[in-house]
Amino acid sequence: MDEVRLIEVKEDILSDNKAQADGLRISLKAEKSFLMNLMSSPGAGKTTLLMKSIAKIKDDVKVGVMEADIDSKVDAEKLVAQGISAIQLRTGGFCHLDANMVTKGLEAMDVKGLDLIIIENVGNLVCPAEFDTGAVLNVMLLSVPEGDDKPLKYPLMFTVCDVLIVTKMDYLSLSDFDLNAVRERAKKLNPNIKIFEVSAKTGEGLDDWTDWLKNEVTTFGK
Ligand SMILES: Nc1nc2c(ncn2[C@@H]2O[C@H](COP(=O)(O)OP(=O)(O)O)[C@@H](O)[C@H]2O)c(=O)[nH]1
Numbered sequence: 697m698d699e700v701r702l703i704e705v706k707e708d709i710l711s712d713n714k715a716q717a718d719g720l721r722i723s724l725k726a727e728k729s730f731l732m733n734l735m736s737s738p739g740a741g742k743t744t745l746l747m748k749s750i751a752k753i754k755d756d757v758k759v760g761v762m763e764a765d766i767d768s769k770v771d772a773e774k775l776v777a778q779g780i781s782a783i784q785l786r787t788g789g790f791c792h793l794d795a796n797m798v799t800k801g802l803e804a805m806d807v808k809g810l811d812l813i814i815i816e817n818v819g820n821l822v823c824p825a826e827f828d829t830g831a832v833l834n835v836m837l838l839s840v841p842e843g844d845d846k847p848l849k850y851p852l853m854f855t856v857c858d859v860l861i862v863t864k865m866d867y868l869s870l871s872d873f874d875l876n877a878v879r880e881r882a883k884k885l886n887p888n889i890k891i892f893e894v895s896a897k898t899g900e901g902l903d904d905w906t907d908w909l910k911n912e913v914t915t916f917g918k
């Protein structure tokens with residue numbers, strides 16, 4: 697019997713996506729639109745952190761949010777109810793956003809006049825790390841209840857992110873989460889990763905993060 701041919705498609709998909717993401721980055725830079733991609737496990741606190749962060753910077757930075765979920769509108773509805781400009785992308789089962797989906801989302805958004813566009817990616821620590829969205833800043837959340845072993849289990853996510861926000865810090869005293877171990881594990885994978893420690897519930901560490909983000913956005917393209 698003839699041997700069955702095995703064709704590797706993943707590499708092609710990823711390289712096509714990377715080319716599209718690079719093109720998107722160039723056009724967004726020309727428009728001085730700062731695109732940030734926020735990733736984490738489901739329930740780590742992305743939507744909550746976005747609402748708290750945007751409330752702090754909205755007088756200085758005009759923000760729009762692109763929510764992505766497999767099949768629901770709940771996150772965009774939460775943001776809109778807070779007066780935040782948001783659209784919802786339904787990925788229809790896909791576990792991540794790619795540059796093509798983000799391009800479609802941007803076409804549906806009123807991006808003129810926005811200084812900062814934030815993508816809340818589909819919640820998981822695996823697929824979103826593989827697909828470049830065209831963002832200039834990749835941020836991940838790791839919440840204390842998820843445990844300190846996540847850099848060991850999901851190294852790619854920690855490698856591709858510019859920023860790690862350890863969140864739900866209000867749980868720290870209730871858990872065996874080893875903050876130093878997370879810092880060391882993340883830095884070993886990605887020596888340039890910037891780490892913030894935040895509780896969206898108590899507000900601890902929120903200003904450090906939002907002051908830094910505001911500075912990144914306002915100096916973008918200058
Ligand atoms: N205690 C605590 N709960 C939080 C914090 N941030 C988010 N949560 C809660 O975690 C749950 C999931 O949050 P959500 O923002 O929807 O997570 P997402 O799925 O990553 O968008 C909600 O019940 C939030 O109220 C935090 O810093 N501390």
Ligand SMILES: [Mg+2]
Pocket residue numbers: 742743744771816
């Ligand atoms: Mg959410």
